[in-house]
Amino acid sequence: MCTSVGPAAVEIRGWGWRHASRIAWALHDVSARIEPGERVLLLGASGAGKSTLLHGLAGVLGGDEEGESVGELLIDGMPAARTRGRAGLVLQDPDSQVILARVGDDVAFGCENLGVPRDEIWPRVEAALDAVGLDVPLDRPTKALSGGQKQRLALAGALAMRPGLLLLDEPTANLDPRGVAEVRDAVERMLQVQPATLVVVEHRIDAWLPLIDRVIVLGEGGVIADGSPDRVLREQGEWLAEAGVWVPGIPPRHPAAPASPPGPALVSARDLAVARVRGETVAAGIELRVHAGSVLAVTGPNGAGKSTLGLTLAGLLPPVGGEVTASDSLRDGAGPAPIRWASRQLLPRIGTVFQEPEHQLLATTVRDELAIGPRALGLDEGEIAARTDDLLARLRLDRLAQANPYTLSGGEKRRLTVASALATRPRMLVLDEPTFGQDARTWQELIALLAELRDAGTGIVVVTHDADVVTALHAERYVLGAGA
Structure with missing residues (x-):
């Protein structure tokens, strides 16, 4: 010692x-x-x-x-x-x-x-x-x-x-x-x-x-x-x-405001209560809607239940009170409650990015990681390759295509998990701290990509402490916890 x-x-x-x-x-x-x-x-x-x-x-x-x-x-x-x-x-x-x-x-x-x-x-x-x-x-x-x-x-x-x-x-x-x-x-x-x-x-x-x-x-x-x-x-x-360094007084560019008003609700929460651990409700009485073509930012202090709410909206945690209901257009033949959907039903409907990137890494190369979702949907290899190549380039991961995901930096892992969620082209996204670990350049590029998805009609939920994300994406804010 x-x-x-x-x-x-x-x-x-x-x-x-x-x-x-x-x-x-x-x-x-x-x-x-x-x-x-x-x-x-x-x-x-x-x-x-x-x-x-x-x-x-x-x-x-x-x-x-x-x-x-x-x-x-x-x-x-x-x-x-x-x-x-x-x-x-x-x-x-x-x-x-x-x-x-x-x-x-x-x-x-x-x-x-x-x-x-x-x-x-x-x-x-x-x-x-x-x-x-x-x-x-x-x-x-x-x-x-x-x-x-x-x-x-x-x-x-x-x-x-x-x-x-x-x-x-x-x-x-x-x-x-x-x-x-x-x-x-x-x-x-x-x-x-x-x-x-x-x-x-x-x-x-x-x-x-x-x-x-x-x-x-x-x-x-x-x-x-x-x-x-x-x-x-x-x-x-x-x-x-x-070069990508965050320099005070030199902020990255923000995308334009959405050109169209929000579309219909994709998911609605009514009198919702959420919990990560059985018997320990962290937030209750939640009323919100996630609209097509808009961004909902879930903010609030640490421990208020933001990530738990995100996972519940995404159909990955069961509500402990109230309900989460998908619209007819989003469910498209599936049941009304996302928590009851099978994994293959979730993939093209709701894409999720966890707070901790390593919790959703499965493959041994970056390229294979991006192909998991499309392959599970039964897409042909040509379409899988086209989607994978586009996302690798857009999120500056192309030089890392054959790298083991666990050897990436924190910011690179975050971009990889965002890319993986986008690969199945879901109509709704739930992203927990999507800008974690990003330099100014990759932050700007990631925000621009999310704005494009919003303007194309995707409903987006971002759980974030990054106030610039809320401003840049012209997001509606839902505050959990003290001060809500």
Whole structure:
């Protein structure tokens, strides 16, 4: 176990990584030195290798069977993989970091593995949960937490370890605005009480700028910009924005407003109550309609039941009260309740994108992933290839067609799951955080594609904390939870 204390020094020497199933390197020839106590914002377009670099620094990339590396990653002069406990990592997908069944045990897990004395662990656990604003009992089942709450749980687990290097991979991606501020403030408080070197990856950077003192931008050829936030964003902002980096003051373009009013209702919810866990209703009294040719944005604080509502509207969770009814035009011979439809009936009617992309990946290549739905509908191979090629190009996945979906970045996985839902050309879409992990360029392209579908008559539900999505798609807003 690593016994050094205080902020860690990081040195990256000509480092690169290539996944075992890939020809191209995820990133290559990256060099930088991060001094103890520095607070670094790591930027780059979707797929630039930001998450891969954090995984390398945390020592969790795996051995030779997972891929190959060149160069060196050093923490306090030692190979990163040998500095156990020195780095704490919060992943893009918080669900993948949930280990144990109860909240308190899960936060304590890292401390227990580091050999922290038992009488010191639980004060750390309670302080970490308080710092990230996760106000739930220690015996709360982790499976009952929302996606945003799981993000706070993962951060609490990292904070409780008191690392010398804190690595945050989009820690606020699925949080409401209040949650974003709470997590950022929690990190700041932690750094004041327990100083550490910080490397944070975020696409939306405004909330983090007051906290960080250096920006490093990754691109083809390694580090393409490095310096103070003011200098990098002021002097190189325009070309960074063109490369896909979110730059404050240079927003992506929004599509035009819909030219036609909404069409008839496709799905109606009446006095609806929803639950993810049996016996634990998270929202009730819901009255709404999803119209053809329009976008309904479901918003509200974390834990309000937004994702659960989305899955219920999509026919994947049964209502615990009230009803969800499909219109005659949408059901087209099927029954009135989507929850009773078979999978093959759902495919051309309602397409769904889950909050966690990895929960719906099935194939071993990106191209095969896109073909699953059309093939289940019995389409001929020529039509399947045409649909697949179009979606690969539209969502910037064509260069990854033969890659294993699990080796994609978080933003690439999100675009893949959106593409998979579109491949069966459903008349209604339910998308949970569809812009998660996107750079400015892919965000703009994804929003433009959704606007095209809306204007062609598709009814779209977006569960989102991204206020720009609501504005850009001219969405009707349905607010769940406090303030509704």
